[in-house]
Amino acid sequence: MSDPLDYFNKVNYNIRGFETTNQIVEYLPPIGIEKKIRFCRCWQSKKFPYCDDTHKVMNEAGDSVGPFVAIIKNEEPTTFHKLKLTNKIGNTNTPNFNINNKMTFKNAKVALAAVTALATSFYVYKLSSSIIKYKKQHTDKLSLTNQ
Numbered sequence: 001m002s003d004p005l006d007y008f009n010k011v012n013y014n015i016r017g018f019e020t021t022n023q024i025v026e027y028l029p030p031i032g033i034e035k036k037i038r039f040c041r042c043w044q045s046k047k048f049p050y051c052d053d054t055h056k057v058m059n060e061a062g063d064s065v066g067p068f069v070a071i072i073k074n075e076e077p078t079t080f081h082k083l084k085l086t087n088k089i090g091n092t093n094t095p096n097f098n099i100n101n102k103m104t105f106k107n108a109k110v111a112l113a114a115v116t117a118l119a120t121s122f123y124v125y126k127l128s129s130s131i132i133k134y135k136k137q138h139t140d141k142l143s144l145t146n147q
Contacts, residue, residue, distance in 0.1 A: 029072060029073075029074055030074065031074050031075065032074075033073075033074070034071055034072070034073050035071070035072045035073075036069055036070070036071055036072075037050070037069070037070045037072065038050065038051040038067040038068070038069050038070075039051060039067055039068040039069075039070065040052075040054075040055070040067060041055070041065060041066065041067060041068055042054060042055040042058055042063075042065045044057075044058070051067035055067065
């Protein structure tokens with residue numbers, strides 16, 4: 001492997017030997033209070049996976065590295081959430097779903113009718129396919145006995 005491109009997918013930034021899979025448990029703060037957590041992205045932090053600003057040395061050397069800042073908020077639970085598709089799924093620049101707390105009785109009836117129709121059509125499809133299989137098996141048996 002003398003070509004530098006051979007090493008392209010084999011670069012290991014994890015020189016400290018941290019576990020590649022971690023389980024981080026963060027508890028939600030009290031309602032109304034935000035909590036900011038800074039996660040290390042340079043793999044050099046002594047408090048990994050949390051950032052301890054070790055990346056500043058790398059920034060002085062010319063690498064543009066910084067932590068991932070997660071903001072955790074605890075909100076009061078609502079009784080019912082409705083997810084509404086707002087964009088095409090392929091567009092990653094904007095969020096795909098908006099949370100809308102207004103679910104009217106009319107919308108609930110329409111959704112229930114749609115699910116019922118879907119379930120009924122699926123049942124009819126499965127029933128018809130099983131009848132077709134049954135007829136095919138018995139016609140094959142009849143053709144074998146007639147020969």
